[in-house]
Amino acid sequence: MILKDIRNIYHSELDALFGKEEVDSFFNVLIEHYLNLKRIHLVLDPQYMITKEEEQPLFEALTHLKSQKPIQYILGETEFYGLPFKVNEHTLIPRPETEELVDWIINCHTERSQIVSKEPQTKILDIGTGTGCIAISLAKHLLNTKVSALDVSEEALVIAQQNAELNVVNVEFIHDDILNSRQTELVSVFHKYDVIVSNPPYVRNLEKAEIQPNVLDNEPHLALFVDDENPLQFYKAICEFAQINLKANGMLYFEINEYLGAEMIALLEGYGFKNIELKKDLYGKDRMVKGVK
Numbered sequence: 001m002i003l004k005d006i007r008n009i010y011h012s013e014l015d016a017l018f019g020k021e022e023v024d025s026f027f028n029v030l031i032e033h034y035l036n037l038k039r040i041h042l043v044l045d046p047q048y049m050i051t052k053e054e055e056q057p058l059f060e061a062l063t064h065l066k067s068q069k070p071i072q073y074i075l076g077e078t079e080f081y082g083l084p085f086k087v088n089e090h091t092l093i094p095r096p097e098t099e100e101l102v103d104w105i106i107n108c109h110t111e112r113s114q115i116v117s118k119e120p121q122t123k124i125l126d127i128g129t130g131t132g133c134i135a136i137s138l139a140k141h142l143l144n145t146k147v148s149a150l151d152v153s154e155e156a157l158v159i160a161q162q163n164a165e166l167n168v169v170n171v172e173f174i175h176d177d178i179l180n181s182r183q184t185e186l187v188s189v190f191h192k193y194d195v196i197v198s199n200p201p202y203v204r205n206l207e208k209a210e211i212q213p214n215v216l217d218n219e220p221h222l223a224l225f226v227d228d229e230n231p232l233q234f235y236k237a238i239c240e241f242a243q244i245n246l247k248a249n250g251m252l253y254f255e256i257n258e259y260l261g262a263e264m265i266a267l268l269e270g271y272g273f274k275n276i277e278l279k280k281d282l283y284g285k286d287r288m289v290k291g292v293k
C-alpha cells in the first residue's frame with residue numbers, strides 16, 4: 001500500500017478526535033519507530049510503497065489511538081530529560097513538569113557532585129520511582145552520586161531496572177511501601193540520604209473530572225490518586241521517613257498538587273524543615289517544593 005494513503009486513513013479516522021496537526025505528529029513518530037523513515041520521506045517520495053508486514057503495526061497503532069491509548073504506551077517508550085525510557089501500563093508516563101523538578105535538583109547539586117572523591121558525595125533516594133525517570137536522570141547528570149529508588153509496584157520496578165540499563169547508570173532499586181513505616185525502617189538500615197525526592201500520587205478523586213479520559217483509562221491509578229480526605233498522605237509519610245533517613249541539612253524535594261501549595265508549605269514547616277521554597281512550573285502552577293532538614 002502507498003504510505004501516503006495510510007496517512008490519509010489516519011486523518012479520516014483520527015482528526016475529529018485529536019486535530020490534524022497532532023495526527024500528523026503521531027503518524028511521523030510511528031513511521032520513524034516502525035519503518036525507520038523520516039517525515040521528509042513522504043515529501044520526497046509521495047508514492048512510497050510499504051509491504052503488508054510493514055502496514056500491520058501502523059494499522060494496529062491506529063486502532064489503539066482510536067481507543068485513546070497514549071502513543072507512549074503504543075510505542076512502549078518515551079523521552080524524559082533528553083533520555084529514552086521504556087513505559088508500560090504499570091508505569092506513569094513521565095510528565096514535562098517532572099523534568100522541571102529534575103532540572104531544579106540538578107542545578108542545585110551540580111557543584112557538589114563535581115567534587116572528586118572516592119566515596120559518592122551525594123546519596124539520593126527517589127520515592128515512588130515508576131519508570132525510574134527521576135532517579136535515572138539524576139544518576140546520569142550528577143557525577144559522584146549514589147542513587148536509590150523505591151516503589152511499591154514490582155512491575156514498575158522491572159521497567160525501572162530496564163531503564164537504568166538502557167541509560168547505562170547504576171541505580172539501586174528497592175521494593176517497599178512508603179506508607180508502611182515498619183518496612184521503611186529496613187530500608188534505612190544502611191543509608192542516610194543527602195537528598196530525598198518524590199513525585200508521589202497526589203490527584204484527589206474530586207479532581208478526576210479534570211483528568212483526560214486517555215489518562216483515566218490507561219495510566220495506573222496506583223500512581224495517580226489519593227483519598228479526598230487525606231490528600232497529603234504520601235507527603236506526610238515521606239516527611240516522617242525523612243526525619244529519620246535524611247542527613248542534617250539534607251534536602252527534600254517534592255512534586256506537588258497545584259492546588260495544595262500552601263498546605264505543602266505548612267506541612268514542611270510542621271515537620272521542622274527550613275528554607276522552604278515553592279516553585280511554579282512553566283504554566284505558572286505551584287508544582288514543586290523543597291526544604292532543608
Ligand SMILES: C[S@@+](CC[C@H](N)C(=O)[O-])C[C@H]1O[C@@H](n2cnc3c(N)ncnc32)[C@H](O)[C@@H]1O
Nearest residue numbers: 094128129130151152153177178199200201223
Ligand atoms: C506519580 S507516580 C510517579 C512516577 C515517577 N516518579 C514519575 O515522576 O513519573 C507515583 C509512583 O508512586 C508509586 N507508589 C504508589 N504507592 C506507593 C507506596 N505506598 N509506596 C511506594 N511507592 C508507591 C506508584 O507505583 C508510582 O510509580
